[in-house]
Amino acid sequence: AQSVTQPDIHITVSEGASLELRCNYSYGATPYLFWYVQSPGQGLQLLLKYFSGDTLVQGIKGFEAEFKRSQSSFNLRKPSVHWSDAAEYFCAVGRRTGNQFYFGTGTSLTVIP
Amino acid sequence: GAVVSQHPSWVICKSGTSVKIECRSLDFQATTMFWYRQFPKQSLMLMATSNEGSKATYEQGVEKDKFLINHASLTLSTLTVTSAHPEDSSFYICSASSPTVNTEAFFGQGTRLTVV
Numbered sequence: 001a002q003s004v005t006q007p008d009i010h011i012t013v014s015e016g017a018s019l020e021l022r023c024n025y026s027y028g029a030t031p032y033l034f035w036y037v038q039s040p041g042q043g044l045q046l047l048l049k050y051f052s053g054d055t056l057v058q059g060i061k062g063f064e065a066e067f068k069r070s071q072s073s074f075n076l077r078k079p080s081v082h083w084s085d086a087a088e089y090f091c092a093v094g095r096r097t098g099n100q101f102y103f104g105t106g107t108s109l110t111v112i113p
Numbered sequence: 114g115a116v117v118s119q120h121p122s123w124v125i126c127k128s129g130t131s132v133k134i135e136c137r138s139l140d141f142q143a144t145t146m147f148w149y150r151q152f153p154k155q156s157l158m159l160m161a162t163s164n165e166g167s168k169a170t171y172e173q174g175v176e177k178d179k180f181l182i183n184h185a186s187l188t189l190s191t192l193t194v195t196s197a198h199p200e201d202s203s204f205y206i207c208s209a210s211s212p213t214v215n216t217e218a219f220f221g222q223g224t225r226l227t228v229v
Contacts, residue, residue: 036220043119043206043222044157090156094218100147101208101218105156 002027004093006104013081014112021076021107023091032094033074034101035065039087047089050074061085086111115141117209119221126197126228134192134224136207142187143209147218148180151204163190197228 005024013019025031032051036044048059055067065076074091091104116139126132136146145164149157161177163169163184171177179201181193190209194201204225208218 041204041223041225044220046217046220049217100159100162101157102159103149103156106154108154 002031002093002102004091004102004104006089006091006107008107009105010108010110012110012112015083016080019076019078019081019085019109021089021091021109023074023076023104024072025074025091025093026072027093033065033067034092034094035059035063035074035076036090036092037061037087038090038106044090047076081109081111083111083113085109115139115209115211115219117143117207117219117221119205119207119224121224122222123225124227126226128198128228129196131193131195132197132226134194134205134207134226136190136192136209136221138188138209138211138219141209141211143190143211144187145210146184146190147208147210148182148190148192149206149208151206151223153204157206160192194226197226199228202226202228 003026007022034049035047047063048057050057050067058064063078067074089107092101094101118137120135148160150160151157159172160175161169161171163182165184165187169182184190206223208220210218
């Protein structure tokens with residue numbers, strides 16, 4: 001069965017510091033992987049996605065993620081965090097056919113000045 | 114990118130009444146729409162998948178008679194919470210997929226339902 005694990009429920013970083021959010025998945029085939037961000041009371045915004053090819057993918061707002069098949073991971077990174085990055089981040093895996101998503105439990109990011 | 118709009122953004126209703134939430138794909142035809150539910154500080158849980166013109170497929174544990182889903186056109190799906198109770202209070206989000214971009218879904222902004 002497919003599942004997504006985000007081990008860190010909450011992370012606090014200082015503004016300007018680097019960030020890494022962890023995501024591990026369990027899937028029967030090559031997954032489609034996504035990172036979404038959700039601001040309070042808002043919907044989801046796609047940060048980046050991986051389907052195939054280069055395992056390091058670039059997204060919006062300076063985010064990147066690396067797909068590591070051997071570790072079943074798709075960690076999200078940002079070299080320098082901004083206060084506006086404070087939000088909830090969700091990793092998701094999608095089916096190859098259709099667009100049914102399975103989400104991780106999310107990581108809440110707090111940015112301190 | 115493609116736009117998905119949900120309406121209303123928030124709604125308060127009395128216990129025992131029914132509430133309808135609309136999900137529209139504004140600039141593309143969505144053959145498939147998905148409904149998710151998000152409890153406070155938790156992840157999104159898939160409730161059901163609806164394909165235009167056919168019955169929705171519900172995930173295990175989701176009451177189909179409680180959460181009525183209709184996908185009557187390629188641009189509109191509705192979720193009706195029937196006989197709502199306070200425990201139905203939640204954040205509901207829809208997503209829609211386009212046959213021209215079948216590896217990505219587009220999410221609505223969500224609907225906050227509060228049942229009092």
